[in-house]
Amino acid sequence: MIDKLAKAARDPGLAWAWAYSRWMPQRAVNRSAALARRAGLRQPLFILSFDCDTDADSAVVGAMHARLRSGGLSPLYAVAGEVLAAAADDYRAIADDGAVFLNHGYRRHAALDPDSGAVTSTYFYGAVSAAEWQDDIRQGDAAIGDILGQRPDGYRTPHFASFESLRDLMTLWRFLSELGYRYSSSTRPLFGLRYGPFFTRAGIVEFPVSGCLSQPGQILDSWGLIRSGDGTSRRLLNELQGYLAMMETGQPGLLNLYLDPADVAADEDVLTMLTRFAPFTAGDFASVLGRAAHG
Numbered sequence: 001m002i003d004k005l006a007k008a009a010r011d012p013g014l015a016w017a018w019a020y021s022r023w024m025p026q027r028a029v030n031r032s033a034a035l036a037r038r039a040g041l042r043q044p045l046f047i048l049s050f051d052c053d054t055d056a057d058s059a060v061v062g063a064m065h066a067r068l069r070s071g072g073l074s075p076l077y078a079v080a081g082e083v084l085a086a087a088a089d090d091y092r093a094i095a096d097d098g099a100v101f102l103n104h105g106y107r108r109h110a111a112l113d114p115d116s117g118a119v120t121s122t123y124f125y126g127a128v129s130a131a132e133w134q135d136d137i138r139q140g141d142a143a144i145g146d147i148l149g150q151r152p153d154g155y156r157t158p159h160f161a162s163f164e165s166l167r168d169l170m171t172l173w174r175f176l177s178e179l180g181y182r183y184s185s186s187t188r189p190l191f192g193l194r195y196g197p198f199f200t201r202a203g204i205v206e207f208p209v210s211g212c213l214s215q216p217g218q219i220l221d222s223w224g225l226i227r228s229g230d231g232t233s234r235r236l237l238n239e240l241q242g243y244l245a246m247m248e249t250g251q252p253g254l255l256n257l258y259l260d261p262a263d264v265a266a267d268e269d270v271l272t273m274l275t276r277f278a279p280f281t282a283g284d285f286a287s288v289l290g291r292a293a294h295g
């Protein structure tokens, strides 16, 4: 709580968005819809990305990708460079199938306990110098180029909510811009509630990940809803069902969903639910912007 108050004092807008989403979730949802319209969206769109932070993610990513592709989806993958290098053949196979990769830094930022399957976060950009995290981003970029032959134009910071002061973010966006990047998806839903489904800073279009409809400030992801929840996918499925119902009414908006493969790849209910979003799939960030401009 002290930490929250300190953050609030530094960035009152963020505190406002947090309070809003906490106490008036329905109004926050309505506000998201209004901001989506203002951003030029005329239809519901869906972007799905997977963060691959451990070898447990690498072990399941190939089969999961094939299943989702046959269901009409084309997920993005944010893979830490060391994880990518350790399972190069698996990721090359899905890259050859058209998968697009986001630079997710180079160093591993999660440790997996092989016995329990527990995952611990290990490397935070907020805890190291700017020179160090910038080097990590450069190395992540090189890994995707060397291993997959792709030139990434999108980026995601390791760990949400740990590197999001406006000063850090501005430094990040400027740095990405210098490297020739165009997109970032590194911020929490609170940024979406403030600035909309995407917004441009320092030449980078930032796409905040989406929040839960029941609790718009809370990230809609498997980390929060499965791992830190009751271990089942029940809450995740409920939240996704809510989005699906809303999108089926045609309400403009962007669901920018990220999941961890190891948490969902064996869950047929989740995979089936995801494929129900296929009619709304936008593929990648560029295509969202294209439809916002021309839709």
Ligand SMILES: [Zn+2]
Residues within 6 Å of the ligand: 051, 052, 053, 104, 109, 157, 158, 159
């Ligand atoms: Zn990660």
